[in-house]
Amino acid sequence: MKISDAYVIVTSPGRNFVTLKIVTESGTYGIGDATLNGREMAVVAYLEEHVIPALIGRDASRIEDIWHYLYRGAYWRRGPVTMAAVSAVDLALWDIKAKAAGMPLYQLLGGRSRERVMTYAHCTGKDIEGCLAEVEKHVKLGYRAVRVQAGVPGIPTIYGVAKREGERYEPADSELPAEHVWSTAKYLNHVPKLFAAVRERFGEELHVLHDVHHRLTPIEAARLGKAVEPYHLFWLEDCVPAENQESFRLIRQHTTTPLAVGEVFNSIHDYRELLENQWIDYIRTPLSHGGGITHVRRIADLASLYHVRTGFHGPTDLSPVCLGAAVHFDTWVPNFGIQEHMPHTAETDAVFPHDYRFEDGHFLVGEAPGHGVDIDEALAKQYPYKRASLPVNRLEDGTLWHW
Numbered sequence: 001m002k003i004s005d006a007y008v009i010v011t012s013p014g015r016n017f018v019t020l021k022i023v024t025e026s027g028t029y030g031i032g033d034a035t036l037n038g039r040e041m042a043v044v045a046y047l048e049e050h051v052i053p054a055l056i057g058r059d060a061s062r063i064e065d066i067w068h069y070l071y072r073g074a075y076w077r078r079g080p081v082t083m084a085a086v087s088a089v090d091l092a093l094w095d096i097k098a099k100a101a102g103m104p105l106y107q108l109l110g111g112r113s114r115e116r117v118m119t120y121a122h123c124t125g126k127d128i129e130g131c132l133a134e135v136e137k138h139v140k141l142g143y144r145a146v147r148v149q150a151g152v153p154g155i156p157t158i159y160g161v162a163k164r165e166g167e168r169y170e171p172a173d174s175e176l177p178a179e180h181v182w183s184t185a186k187y188l189n190h191v192p193k194l195f196a197a198v199r200e201r202f203g204e205e206l207h208v209l210h211d212v213h214h215r216l217t218p219i220e221a222a223r224l225g226k227a228v229e230p231y232h233l234f235w236l237e238d239c240v241p242a243e244n245q246e247s248f249r250l251i252r253q254h255t256t257t258p259l260a261v262g263e264v265f266n267s268i269h270d271y272r273e274l275l276e277n278q279w280i281d282y283i284r285t286p287l288s289h290g291g292g293i294t295h296v297r298r299i300a301d302l303a304s305l306y307h308v309r310t311g312f313h314g315p316t317d318l319s320p321v322c323l324g325a326a327v328h329f330d331t332w333v334p335n336f337g338i339q340e341h342m343p344h345t346a347e348t349d350a351v352f353p354h355d356y357r358f359e360d361g362h363f364l365v366g367e368a369p370g371h372g373v374d375i376d377e378a379l380a381k382q383y384p385y386k387r388a389s390l391p392v393n394r395l396e397d398g399t400l401w402h403w
C-alpha cells in the first residue's frame with residue numbers, strides 16, 4: 001500500500017475548494033478536503049511544499065503513524081493551516097483504508113450507532129418575518145431543526161443573511177474583506193424577539209439553534225442565554241470568542257441554555273478545560289479542520305465522558321468530501337448530537353459525486369467502500385480559483401470587532 005502519488009486540486013464551482021488526492025501503487029486512491037475559507041492557498045502551499053514530498057513512498061495503511069509524523073514531526077504544532085493539511089491527508093488515508101477493506105467508512109469505525117443523522121438547516125431573513133418564511137419552507141422540506149438568524153433594525157448588514165434578496169448566503173462575499181458594522185446593544189435588544197416569534201408560530205417541538213458568531217463578551221452572553229431560556233434553544237453557538245476557555249465558566253453559571261463551540265478549533269487542547277469543567281454541550285470542530293478522523297474521534301471520546309455531544313460544522317465552505325466523511329462519522333459516533341447542513345450548489349455537487357443522501361430532515365449514509373465522495377477532475381478544471389475573503393466587523397465608532 002505504498003503511496004505513489006499525491007496532488008492538490010483547487011476548484012471554484014461557485015466557491016473555492018481545496019482537495020488532496022493520494023494514490024497508492026495498487027491504483028486505489030483516496031481524497032481529503034483541505035479547504036480553509038479565505039485562506040485556501042496557504043494550505044495548498046503547505047501541502048505542496050512540505051507535506052506531499054514527504055508522503056511519497058510511505059505506507060498508506062499506517063494512518064496513525066503518518067498523523068504523528070505530520071503533527072509532531074513538523075515541530076510547529078496546531079494552527080488552522082497545519083491542521084487543515086493534516087486533516088486532508090488523514091481523510092484521504094481513511095478513504096483508502098476503507099476502500100481496501102471493501103467497507104463503507106462507518107463500518108471500519110465500528111459500525112452503525114443510528115439509522116439516520118439529524119441535520120439542521122440555515123433559516124435567515126433580513127427581518128423576523130423573512131426568517132419565519134424560511135423556517136416554514138424548511139419545515140416543509142422535513143427539517144426537524146433550524147438555525148434562525150435575522151437582520152437587526154439599525155445594523156445595515158448582518159451575519160448569515162444574503163447580500164441581495166433571493167441570493168444564497170456565502171460567508172466569503174467579496175475579493176477583499178468587506179466591512180460590516182456591529183452593535184451589541186441593538187442585537188441583544190432584538191434577538192430574543194426572534195425566538196419568541198419562532199416558538200409562537202411553530203410550537204414547542206421544532207429544534208431551534210442560533211449562532212452568535214463570537215460577538216459578545218462573557219457577561220453579555222450570560223444575559224442572552226438567560227433571556228432566551230423560555231424558548232429552550234437546542235443550542236447557542238459561539239457566543240464569545242473562545243481563546244479564553246475560562247470565559248465559559250461565567251456564562252455557564254448564569255444560564256441553562258445549551259452551548260456549542262469549536263468551529264474554529266483544531267485541537268483537543270482547545271477543548272480540554274471546556275470539557276473537563278462541563279462548561280459546554282456540543283463540539284463543532286469539523287473533520288477537515290480538526291486533524292481528520294484520527295484526531296476528532298479523540299475529541300469526541302473525551303467529550304463523551306462529560307455528556308457532551310457532536311454537532312459538526314457543515315457550511316458550504318467545507319466541501320462535500322468533508323460532509324461525506326462527517327455523515328459516516330455521525331452514523332458511528334456514540335455521542336452524536338446533530339449535523340449542520342448548508343446545501344452546496346448543483347455545480348459543486350457535480351464536481352464531487354457522492355452517495356450520502358438527504359431525506360426527511362436527515363442524512364443517510366451510503367454503502368460504497370470509503371467515504372463515498374469522489375472528485376471529477378476534468379470538471380473541476382473548468383472552475384478556476386477566485387480569491388474570496390471573509391468580511392471584517394467594526395463597531396459603529398469604527399473599532400475593529402469580532403466578525
Ligand SMILES: O=C(O)[C@H](O)[C@@H](O)[C@H](O)[C@H](O)CO
Binds near residue numbers: 171314340
Ligand atoms: O455556523 C456556521 O455555519 C459558521 O459560523 C459559518 O457560516 C462560518 O461563518 C463560515 O464557515 C466561515 O467560513
Ligand SMILES: [Mg+2]
Binds near residue numbers: 211213237263
Ligand atoms: Mg457558526
